[in-house]
Amino acid sequence: MGQMINIDFGNSYTKVGVRTDGNELSTPLSDNVLEFDDGLNICIPTLAARVLRKGKEHWVYGSEILEIGNSQGVEVLRNWKPNFFNGSSTPLKGIPQAKIPAFATMKKLSESELQHFMDSLNLNEKQRAALEDLKNGEDEPDPGQTDLDTKEIGLKYFRWLRAFLEGICTRRGIDLRKTPTRINLPSFGAKTTAEDLLIEILSEAGWKIAPNHPALPEPVANAIGVFSEGRNILWRPKRTEDQFPDYPGMFGTNEFIKAARKRFESRYNQRMYWVLVVDLGGYTLDIAMVGFDLEEIDIPLNGKYQGKQRLATLSEKIGIRALDDKVKSILPEEKQKLIDELLQDPDPRRVEAFHRFLYQRGRPFHISRQLIGQKEEGEAIQEVVSNFAHECAKHVEDFITMHQYTRIDDVVMTGGGCNIPQVRDAIVGLLQGYRLKNAYVPALAAEEKNLPPKCQRLKPLLVRGATAIGGTSVFFDYNGE
Ligand SMILES: Nc1ncnc2c1ncn2[C@@H]1O[C@H](COP(=O)(O)OP(=O)(O)OP(=O)(O)O)[C@@H](O)[C@H]1O
Ligand SMILES: [Mg+2]
Incomplete structure (x- = not known):
């Protein structure tokens, strides 16, 4: 029950948790760069930037992007996490995402529960058939192929992240190369090819993959973080046959719970x-x-x-990110361009300010001396935020x-x-x-x-x-x- 690292690979920010010992509190690593949420600085931007200078290309990542400034020849890559998950799940095409239950959930439903569930959602024949296929099928839905570029970006980013955190970890008494590491991924139901790919990438990038649950669903890791608040205790399974149960099985014998x-x-x-x-x-x-x-x-x-x-x-x-797109779609073209430029800014604090002004406070925001979200436009944006909130x-x-x-x-x-x-x-x-x-x-x-x-x-x-x-x-x- 020694050390453990966990990478919460967020689309906007990567947060990394460490456990220095089974008896100690788990804590997030702090990079001392960006401060959000009451002075916490645990958010490492999930960004990669390609910089072209004097005909030569080099790459900069994460919090270090802040230093390159917004000059010519800088291309900031953000929002690349979804590329790992953007494939189509063929048998379920045409059914709104919200209505597709998790694959594991589907498998566990009894026949009558399945019928009851489908009745409650008012599905058409095609959709019913697709869901029945999913329940009865052997294979998990295929999330599709990820293109090579995404793998390349991932490799570069996770290599950088390891090097970047090495010093911070050493100061905490953790040898990053030897410490088992997990990554969190969305809970889309199936054990996806994205999961396999990300584990492969981490391993290639020099991380030591944890033997148990190397890829944890985000909601599960989050719930355990919320209930434990990072507390650990020494715990072992009671019987040897309990050694590899499903993670939910763990809840029964867990001190936190x-x-x-x-x-x-x-x-x-x-x-x-x-x-x-x-x-x-x-x-x-x-x-x-x-x-x-x-x-x-x-x-x-x-x-x-x-x-x-x-x-x-x-x-x-x-x-x-989806909210940004919705807001953009109701604005005139010139303002859409300004927002795109803002999203290309190597300093993520500008995007943060944009979100806080427009979405949290409902106030207009300046980009290049143009005011976004004043008067009627502001009201229209608030309506978009309200619709988005109700969609959630x-x-x-x-x-x-x-x-x-x-x-x-x-x-x-x-x-x-x-x-x-x-x-x-x-x-x-x-x-x-x-x-x-x-x-x-x-x-x-x-x-x-x-x-x-x-x-x-x-x-x-x-x-x-x-x-x-x-x-x-x-x-x-x-x-x-
Ligand atoms: N006060 C705020 N008002 C509006 N938006 C905010 C505020 N604080 C943070 N955000 C936005 O929330 C998003 C980041 O949240 P978070 O770090 O939880 O996402 P993530 O973990 O990177 O993403 P995911 O888990 O979906 O991959 C960013 O887009 C950020 O701008
Ligand atoms: Mg997250």
Whole structure:
């Protein structure tokens, strides 16, 4: 139970968690460059820039891009994470993403549950057939091929990241080359070719791949980060045959989860306590539902309670990047160009300011002396943000409906996107109908005026760092080392 590294490979920012020892607290690595969210500086831009100078090409990455300045011959590559996942899942073409349940979930549904689920979604014949195929088929949906360029960028970026973090790790007593490493990926249901490719890339880039769960679903790592807050304890499976269970099986014998159950137990007189963890990032909306059984402390989460899964997860392809596109589409061409230029700026703080002004505060923003989002234009942008927020809430609602949850006791909202008050309000508003008791929301969203009832401030470390620290948890080690 030694050291562990976990890379939360976010589309906008990469956050890296480390565990220096099984008895110590896991913490995110700080690069001392960019400060967001109450002085935290754990966000490493997921950027690569090709710089052409005097006929020679060289590459710059991550936080170091800030130093190159916005001069000619600089091409900033951002938003390349989705390239790993952009293939089509052939049998399910034509069905909106929100309506496709996770592959693993699909496999577990009984025939009557499947019928009930399809009835509730009003699918047409073709869509029903596609879903039945998925349930009965042997193969996971194919996410498609990733082109060579994406692999090249990934290789370059992860090589740089390793070199960049080496010094920071050494100062923490961690030898990066020898420390097992995990990466977090969206929970699109299947064990994707993207997963294999990213593991291959990490390995080629000189990272030591963790023997257990080298690729963890983002919502699961996030939920564990939220509940454990980075705490580790020495834990081993009780029996040797437990050595390689499914990760949900781990919940039953885990001290964090026992502790979390205890916390809820003393407060509420109910058997089940349902907590929803929602993360809105640059690329995906990640959802995890965890049902804590307060009567049977040791019961694993891979089962069901009254037909409802004790642990369910889902990622949807909707994030701040998609919101940028939606906002751009209602603006005149010249302003679209200005935003494109802004997105090409090697200093990510400009994009951050743009998002904070327009989306969080609802204020206009200057680019090259042009004001974006004034008066009617501002109102139109707010409407786009509002529609986007409701779209996110609709995905949460579809997830709840798919799993037939009827009560959500707490919601924990993480990720940069949950700083946006409209997103917070749409999701908290929806959950009021599910007898919500507490909503833990990011500080920025918690400080806004007109906060919906039941909202409390979530620790800043968890807003951006929960996935990174969650993935390093001893929770996911069970090779009995
Ligand atoms: N206060 C804020 N207001 C509006 N947007 C914000 C705010 N804070 C952060 N964001 C935006 O949230 C996004 C980053 O969030 P986060 O770091 O959670 O994403 P990510 O982990 O990189 O993406 P993903 O997990 O989807 O791959 C960025 O686009 C950022 O500009
Ligand atoms: Mg993220």
